[in-house]
Amino acid sequence: MENHDVPRAADYISGDRALRNMLAFSLFEKGSSLIYAGEEFGNEHTPSLFDKDPVQLSGRYDFSDLIKGMMDLKHGQADLFTKGAYDVVDTNDNVVQLSYKYHNHQIVGYFAIHPFKGTVKVNMKNGLYENCLTNSAINVENHELVFDGEPVIIIS
Structure with missing residues (x-):
């Protein structure tokens, strides 16, 4: 989601839930993932690549568990993520x-x-079904699930 050429996500995405959704989305996408110097803590300061500018290893948030969970999921389901047919669909204007x-x-x-x-x-x-990120139960009824605002990942 971030790199040295773009503003910090925390600059234009407000709130931990919104950042968590966008980070999970970014990590779920096809291809390699990049976590840029302090992104895991919601840092607003973009460190310089050219000057001494230590990365702050703390911040308003700590998405370390989400990142680890997403990477464990991608490695545990490597065939799906590397060989699977990838599709993106907007379910509504928000999800x-x-x-x-x-x-x-x-x-x-x-x-x-x-x-x-x-x-x-x-x-x-x-x-x-089980949300692989939270290990919580997700009930599908009449081809709908209740979305509580947090990312949901289901293996079937």
């Missing part, structure tokens, strides 16, 4: 769905690109 499908397996992520709580239409059978 985007990213998915990877490979053979009979699928991993689907739902991320709020704008603050949102409510129901999201999904293309899954009714039943109980």
Whole structure:
């Protein structure tokens, strides 16, 4: 999400929930991930590449657990993330769905690109699923899930 050529995400995305969604979205996308010098702490200061400018290893937030969880997920489901067909769908004006499908397996992520709580239409059978990020239960009923504003990732 960040690098030395763009402003810090914390400069233009407000709140920990919005930053968490965008960071999870960024890490879920196809390809390599980059965490730029203090991004994991929501730092607002962009360190210089050319002058001595130590990175502040603390900040308003600590997304270290989210980053570790996302990397563990990507490594644990390497075939899905490297060989799977990648798709992006806007489920509504506020939530985007990213998915990877490979053979009979699928991993689907739902991320709020704008603050949102409510129901999201999904293309899954009714039943109980697990949000891989939080280990919490996600109930799909009438092809909808209740989105509480936090990122949701489901393996099926």
